[in-house]
Amino acid sequence: MTHPFSMQGKVGIVTGLANQDSIAFGCAKALHQAGAEMLVTYASPKDEDKVKPLASEMGDPELVYCDVQNEEQMEALFERARQRWGRLDFVIHSIAFAPMEDLHGRLIDCSLEGFQLAMDTSCHSFQRMARRAEPLMEEGGTLICMSYLGAERVVENYSLMGPVKAALESASRYLAMELGPRGIRVHALSPGPIRTRAASALKGFDELVETSQARAPLNRLATIEDVGHAAVYLASSAGAATTGTLHYIDGGDRIRY
DSSP: OOOTTOOTTOEEEEOOOOSTTOHHHHHHHHHHHTTOEEEEEESOGGGHHHHGGGGGGGTSOEEEEOOTTOHHHHHHHHHHHHHHHSOOSEEEEOOOOOOHHHHTSOGGGOOHHHHHHHHIIIIIHHHHHHHHHGGGOTTOEEEEEEOOGGGTSOOTTTTTHHHHHHHHHHHHHHHHHHHGGGTEEEEEEEEOOOOOTTGGGSTTHHHHHHHHHHHSTTSSOOOHHHHHHHHHHHHSGGGTTOOSEEEEESTTGGGOO
């Protein structure tokens, strides 16, 4: 009998790999350890030298350059999955971006262009992935995106990304409702602050880390490995009765004010 947490024989896509600190790296490692096979994407040609040395820890997946704002590249990614396996069991969306000048300013001063870019890259791209994944998940599957506490609570300096992540969380619930009849489950993971490249762009990030760790009942922050293990649970048959959840991985930070 297959263990409920096994991903043996499962195939999918993990997006957003940038370096060894990426949440996508933690997810890909955990999924590989559980037996899955996958395509792993990186968003910039300049990241290629950083991601190639990580391949062995992810089971030597096929690495694919994919800028989610480029529809041809997005289409090619899912076409590659169709050619290789004819199906998908999971897609992990671990992508976020906002222009620095808008991220570091007040939300009220955010430019329309900056807001649209952040929303398109960080939120709507998840919907576009879901649309392409749907026909490849004829026997069901799991879609997972990454959020943060700043979506539901004001976090100093999170600014523009708060509304964007709130939209992403809401989209994940609506997608769960729409795709549920097809056996496709949708989740948002909400780690606490993790020292990823994207997070390093936030003003006062070191102070945020210290405050969150001190406030968390477990007195620790989540690691990319912790996030990966949560993704395995939700994507495996162990999570078969769950969908539309916002899953916190933050040492309990959320329960303290």
